[in-house]
Amino acid sequence: MNIIHLCPNIAWDDDARLTMELCKAHREMGHHVEVFVKRLRPVGDNFHEEGFLAGKLAMGGLFNFMAPLRLARHIDSLQGDVLIHCHSFKSALMALDVRSLLKTVRKVTIVMNEIDRDYSDARRRTADRIDRIISSTDMTNAKEVYNGLC
Numbered sequence: 668m669n670i671i672h673l674c675p676n677i678a679w680d681d682d683a684r685l686t687m688e689l690c691k692a693h694r695e696m697g698h699h700v701e702v703f704v705k706r707l708r709p710v711g712d713n714f715h716e717e718g719f720l721a722g723k724l725a726m727g728g729l730f731n732f733m734a735p736l737r738l739a740r741h742i743d744s745l746q747g748d749v750l751i752h753c754h755s756f757k758s759a760l761m762a763l764d765v766r767s768l769l770k771t772v773r774k775v776t777i778v779m780n781e782i783d784r785d786y787s788d789a790r791r792r793t794a795d796r797i798d799r800i801i802s803s804t805d806m807t808n809a810k811e812v813y814n815g816l817c
Contacts (some may be wrong), residue, residue, distance in 0.1 A: 668751045671703065722737075742775065
């Protein structure tokens with residue numbers, strides 16, 4: 668399984684560290700793991716040191732057309748199923764766009780960290796299109812995060 672994390676953090680904080688721990692655990696389980704970051708420094712540098720960095724993507728903005736296209740092209744180049752783990756609501760919106768832009772027919776699962784239980788109607792409609800929303804309590808055990816998905 669190919670696992671792609673979309674890490675929009677601009678600082679090396681607890682969320683970025685949690686993403687790193689998930690990446691390490693899933694690589695140990697035999698998955699191919701890559702991370703796209705919003706900023707190369709300091710966040711991307713840490714993922715690069717561990718061999719996870721796939722690149723930099725703008726993860727937000729109303730007129731962000733190139734990032735979903737770049738990610739779709741990257742996914743089209745991979746072999747096998749893909750799981751996209753979104754660490755923000757904006758990156759989840761982008762992942763949904765990416766899934767519709769793919770040229771190859773394959774299974775692409777989108778998961779997102781639970782950010783807020785009080786979604787607006789627009790956010791609720793978007794969240795309904797995501798395959799799984801992962802609660803913060805599930806994030807403590809990397810082997811359980813994708814239970815049943817890979």
